[in-house]
Amino acid sequence: MESLDVVTRRVCVANELGLHARPAARLAREAQRFTSKITLCSQEQEVDAKSILDILTLALGPGCNVEIRAQGEDAQVALEQLEQLFLNRFEEVQ
Amino acid sequence: MAETILQGIPVSTGISVGRAFFLNRGHIHNMPRQTIPVEELDKEVSRLEQAFQRALEELERIQTRVPSELMEHARIIDSHIMMLQDPKLLESTKDYIRRMQLNAEWALEKSVEDIESVFRTLEDAYIRERIQDVRVVAGRVQQHLWGGTNSGIKSIHSRVILLAHDLSPADIVELEVGKIMAFATVTGGKTSHSGILARALQIPAIVGVAELEDFIQDGQLIIIDGLQGRIYVEPDEEELSEFTDLKYQFEDYQARIIRSSHLPAETIDGYQVKVFANIELLEEISSVLGNGGEGIGLYRTEYSYLNRINMPDEEQLLDEYRDLASMIHPGKMVIRTLDVGADKFISHFGPLDEANPALGLRAIRFCLHHQDLFRVQLRAILRASVHENISLMFPMISGLGELLRVKAFMGSVQAELKKQGLKYNPKMPVGIMIELPSAMLTADILAGEVDFFSIGTNDLIQYSLGIDRTNSHVSYLYQPLHPALVRMIKYVVDAGHRAGIEVSLCGEMAADPYCIPVLMGMQVDCLSMNPQAIPVTKHIIRQASMEDCKDLLKQVLASRTVSRNNKLVKDSIFRQHPHELMFYSSLLDEGY
Numbered sequence: 001m002e003s004l005d006v007v008t009r010r011v012c013v014a015n016e017l018g019l020h021a022r023p024a025a026r027l028a029r030e031a032q033r034f035t036s037k038i039t040l041c042s043q044e045q046e047v048d049a050k051s052i053l054d055i056l057t058l059a060l061g062p063g064c065n066v067e068i069r070a071q072g073e074d075a076q077v078a079l080e081q082l083e084q085l086f087l088n089r090f091e092e093v094q
Numbered sequence: 095m096a097e098t099i100l101q102g103i104p105v106s107t108g109i110s111v112g113r114a115f116f117l118n119r120g121h122i123h124n125m126p127r128q129t130i131p132v133e134e135l136d137k138e139v140s141r142l143e144q145a146f147q148r149a150l151e152e153l154e155r156i157q158t159r160v161p162s163e164l165m166e167h168a169r170i171i172d173s174h175i176m177m178l179q180d181p182k183l184l185e186s187t188k189d190y191i192r193r194m195q196l197n198a199e200w201a202l203e204k205s206v207e208d209i210e211s212v213f214r215t216l217e218d219a220y221i222r223e224r225i226q227d228v229r230v231v232a233g234r235v236q237q238h239l240w241g242g243t244n245s246g247i248k249s250i251h252s253r254v255i256l257l258a259h260d261l262s263p264a265d266i267v268e269l270e271v272g273k274i275m276a277f278a279t280v281t282g283g284k285t286s287h288s289g290i291l292a293r294a295l296q297i298p299a300i301v302g303v304a305e306l307e308d309f310i311q312d313g314q315l316i317i318i319d320g321l322q323g324r325i326y327v328e329p330d331e332e333e334l335s336e337f338t339d340l341k342y343q344f345e346d347y348q349a350r351i352i353r354s355s356h357l358p359a360e361t362i363d364g365y366q367v368k369v370f371a372n373i374e375l376l377e378e379i380s381s382v383l384g385n386g387g388e389g390i391g392l393y394r395t396e397y398s399y400l401n402r403i404n405m406p407d408e409e410q411l412l413d414e415y416r417d418l419a420s421m422i423h424p425g426k427m428v429i430r431t432l433d434v435g436a437d438k439f440i441s442h443f444g445p446l447d448e449a450n451p452a453l454g455l456r457a458i459r460f461c462l463h464h465q466d467l468f469r470v471q472l473r474a475i476l477r478a479s480v481h482e483n484i485s486l487m488f489p490m491i492s493g494l495g496e497l498l499r500v501k502a503f504m505g506s507v508q509a510e511l512k513k514q515g516l517k518y519n520p521k522m523p524v525g526i527m528i529e530l531p532s533a534m535l536t537a538d539i540l541a542g543e544v545d546f547f548s549i550g551t552n553d554l555i556q557y558s559l560g561i562d563r564t565n566s567h568v569s570y571l572y573q574p575l576h577p578a579l580v581r582m583i584k585y586v587v588d589a590g591h592r593a594g595i596e597v598s599l600c601g602e603m604a605a606d607p608y609c610i611p612v613l614m615g616m617q618v619d620c621l622s623m624n625p626q627a628i629p630v631t632k633h634i635i636r637q638a639s640m641e642d643c644k645d646l647l648k649q650v651l652a653s654r655t656v657s658r659n660n661k662l663v664k665d666s667i668f669r670q671h672p673h674e675l676m677f678y679s680s681l682l683d684e685g686y
Contacts, residue, residue, distance in 0.1 A: 021173040021224055028176050052176040053183065053209055053228065059218040 006071045009079050011086040012063065019060040021052075023090035028052040030085055036072025038082070049082070096317075096326040096333055098309045102278060104323035105289030107677075108298035108348075109341035110276035111334065114314045115254035116307075117265065128197040138191050142198040143184075145238035150178045152234065170227065174262070177231045183209070199239050206232045226281065230262040255318055257306055261288045276318040278325060280306045300325060321676060340676070347677055354636065355386030355629035359621075361614070365640040368620035369632055370426075372600055376414070379421045381625040386632060389425035391548065391622025392487075392600045393418065395432055395471065405467060411474035419481035426483045428525070428548070428622075429475050431468070433457045433489040452562070457490035458500060465503070472507045479519035487548055491526040494539050501543065525595075528586050529553035537586045541593035548622070549586055551601030555579060574603045575659040575682065580612065580650055587616045598622055607678040608663045610634050611670075615647030630678070637670055 013019050019027070031038045031049040038049040040058060042065070047054035049068065060066055070078045085091075130138045157171050177183060183205060190201035206228055213225040256277040258265070274297060282288055282301030292299030298320030310316060310327055317326040317337045321344070326333055360366045370391030371382040382390065398406045398414060406414075419427055435446070435456020443464070448454040461468035475486055491497050504524075511518055525546035528534050534554065537547065555574060556563060563572040573579070583599070590597035598620030603609045605627035613621065614635065621631060646666050650659050660682050668675060 017220070018218070020220060021227065022169055025173040025176040028180070032179070048181065051180050051182045052173060053180050056221050056224055057212050057216065059216045059221045061218065 004071055004073065004075065006069050007075045007079055008067050008069045009083055010065060010067050011083055012065050013060045014062070014086065014089045015092055016062055016089075018062045018064070019055060019058070021056070023085075023092065024052050024055040026090045027055055027082065027085060030082060031078070034070070034072070034074045034078040034081075036070045036075040036078050038068065038070045038075075038078055041067040041069060095330060097328040098326075100303050100305055100309060100325040100327070102300040102303035102306075102323050102325065103283060104299075104320050105282070105301050106292035106297060106299040106320055107344070108276070108296070108318075108320045109337055109344055110255055110298045110318040110320070111329075111337055111341065112253060112255045112275045112316070114257050114310050114312060114316050116310075116312050117256060117258035117261075126197075127200045130191065130195045130197055132195065135192055135195065138198055139188050141239065142187060142191065142202070142235075145198065145235045146178060146184055148238045149231070149234040150175065153178065170262075173224075174227060174231050174234075177228060178235070183228070183232075199236060202232055202235060202239070226260060227262075230260060233259075255316055257310060259307065276320065278303050278306060278318060280304060343673065344677060347674055351629040351633040352385075355632050357386075357632070357636065358388075359632045359635040361635060361638050361640045361643070363639045363641060365614075365617075367614065367618065367635060368598070369628055369635070370428075370598070370600075370620055370622040371625045371628065372622050373625065376418060376421070378625060379418070382422070382628075385625045385628040387425075387625055387628050389483075390418070390422055390427035391598055391620055393427055393429045395429060396434055399432060399434065405470070408470050408474050408477075411471060412477050415474060415478035415484065416481060419478060419484050423481070423483055426485060428485045428487050429478075430487045430489055430527070431458070431475070432461055432471055435460045452556070458488050458496065459490065462496075462499065462503070468503070469507055472504055473511065473516075476504075476508060476511060476518040476522070477516055479522040480517050482519060484519075485523040485525060485546070487525045487527060487546075489527045489550070490529060490553075491540070492530050492532050493536055494543065497526060497540060497543055529557065531558050531582070534558075534582045534586055537589035538592070541589050541595055544595065546596040546598065547586060547590045549583060549597065549599045549601065551579075551583070551599060551603040554582065554601070555603075558582065573656045573682075574606065574609055575612070575650070575663065576656050577651075577654060577659065580659065583613070583618075584616050584647075584651070587618055591617070596620065605631050606682070607631075607634055608660075608667055608682050611638055611643045611646050611666055612650055612663060614638060614640065615643035615645075615650075634667075634671070642666070642670075 015023055028050055039046050040049045040055060042058050042060060045058060046069070047058055049055065058066070068079055068082050153171060153175050157175070186205040186208065187198070187201045190196050190204045191198060194201070196204065209228055210225050213222055216222045253273050253275050256274050258277070258279050260279055260281045261277065276298040277288070277292065278300040279288060280303060289299060289301060298318050300318060300320060300323050303325060310325070315328055317329050317333065319326070319337065326337070329337070358366055359369045368388055369386070370389045371378070371387035372392040372394070373379070373382060373390055374394045374397050398411065415429060433456070435451060435454060446455055455463060475484070478484055479486070488500055491500070508518065508520070523545035525544050525548055526533070526540065527548050527550045528537060529550035531554070533540060541547070551574065555572060558578055559571055559573065559576060561568045561571045563569050587597045596619040599613060599618050600622035604613065604621040605623035607630060610621070610631060611634070623631060646662065649662050653659050653662065663682070667678070
């Protein structure tokens with residue numbers, strides 16, 4: 001598994017209040033469904049996407065860009081699913 | 095005298111006398127630190143894992159039975175569940191157990207402290223405060239580590255006064271309302287969730303009582319004075335009977351004023367004044383109607399613009415304004431155009447680099463500067479105005495030149511709509527806020543150009559007295575009854591009436607029990623305030639006589655000092671309402 005490539009995707013936080021507690025919970029829950037190692041990278045900080053606490057410490061405000069990195073057998077699917085979450089603004093009611 | 099008297103911030107009024115019950119959570123100060131022998135480390139780790147597992151099951155159970163009216167508060171439970179499942183929290187706690195041979199309770203506290211130190215460095219205040227959620231979650235685990243739920247909410251068997259470090263949304267969902275007479279917490283401020291809940295449940299509540307956990311023991315008799323924000327620990331006989339009396343009086347008073355809040359605000363000698371509400375959100379309408387509000391005197395339109403990337407479009411705004419107008423119908427509603435700048439920024443534009451934001455590009459100045467933004471809002475308001483209960487109001491007008499410029503701009507927007515065949519009400523009343531001394535002194539000139547005035551006392555006081563009330567060094571100078579203010583308000587009301595237009599007053603002064611009779615004496619046409627203040631205001635007006643109010647105003651106008659004015663109005667209210675005085679809270683200085 002270690003030999004698998006890291007795949008990445010850039011996404012933008014479109015939620016009105018940024019990645020606050022609820023969307024962070026959503027993101028961590030989704031990430032935990034995959035076996036791949038998944039991280040979020042923003043401003044030279046890289047954190048575990050399966051940890052809500054880690055995600056919160058990135059303090060991603062509305063409009064922030066962030067890179068999702070995944071490595072593992074289901075990395076590609078994981079990227080797509082997580083990207084969808086960002087695009088759907090974590091299904092928050094506007 | 096009571097053993098101890100503690101002071102906090104009252105967030106829900108009322109009095110309650112009962113036994114203290116501590117929701118014992120998340121506080122390790124009475125938990126011994128133990129060194130675990132190496133051979134028992136595995137056992138300690140599995141004890142920790144079990145506690146996490148039980149806490150998780152508990153939260154998942156709670157989540158399935160959230161009553162719908164608490165849904166908003168309860169969504170955060172989902173984040174709490176994720177925190178319990180967070181690899182960081184559990185793994186680093188296990189690590190502390192194994193590495194330092196700590197007992198699970200201490201290990202958990204250590205890892206929470208580590209997380210706390212990371213969060214403390216974050217700039218975003220909202221996210222920084224999520225550390226409170228981590229504490230709440232860890233507290234739930236701690237409770238299972240101690241091996242019992244004997245301090246949990248479910249173990250409450252008789253009616254008690256609930257005391258807690260903090261009340262989380264999950265706690266709130268678990269509360270059996272009938273068993274809680276009142277509550278007090280260490281954390282929290284005027285706007286915390288727990289206060290909103292307490293007001294909805296109509297039980298007294300005090301938050302921000304720093305020493306709560308140090309001075310009160312489980313089972314002690316305490317009095318919660320939600321009027322003054324005080325807690326009396328082990329009160330004596332005298333205090334007990336005093337507060338029991340006060341409690342009955344207050345409940346009786348509350349029931350009376352709410353009952354009569356749907357009657358018109360008419361003085362005993364037949365003078366009527368309109369009592370309207372200031373609101374920011376659609377959801378507040380039910381509170382307006384429930385409290386006897388007759389219309390919306392100030393609809394703040396900023397909410398749709400703040401904290402979002404894309405500005406709302408015309409159709410969204412149109413829907414918003416139309417919905418509101420039909421909900422408040424047949425009552426009137428006044429829409430104030432965007433009032434941003436100073437302390438409220440639109441993230442789209444970011445905070446401006448200004449040395450004095452309060453004197454900077456804000457309110458109408460901001461709109462005239464960003465005309466595209468302004469045009470969209472004006473188009474939406476104009477199109478909504480086919481609902482004939484809508485009026486429009488411009489904030490921060492400084493003089494005639496500026497007003498004419500705004501009106502010309504509105505004229506061009508109207509022409510644009512007409513050309514496109516879109517309907518609007520050409521007779522929609524248009525008014526301005528009087529909140530700058532320059533507008534106040536030219537009120538007679540401005541009156542010829544508008545259909546109504548609304549005096550915004552909060553800003554008028556600050557700009558006239560030259561003080562920032564949030565600055566604690568000078569806030570003592572925030573004096574609504576400064577002779578200058580009394581004269582100004584009188585001048586504006588008279589100028590408006592001479593020109594045949596209505597003058598209303600929105601601002602906290604409108605709902606101040608001590609100021610109301612003076613404002614009545616000036617014959618203000620409408621008072622607009624936060625919905626919760628309406629019943630008391632109407633009650634005071636219905637007990638007053640216009641003759642007395644005019645007489646009081648005469649004395650106030652003849653006085654030379656603030657302290658004399660404060661004394662005059664206090665004496666007057668005391669004569670009218672000797673037994674209800676303690677239920678009134680006022681902006682006026684304590685010392686009078």
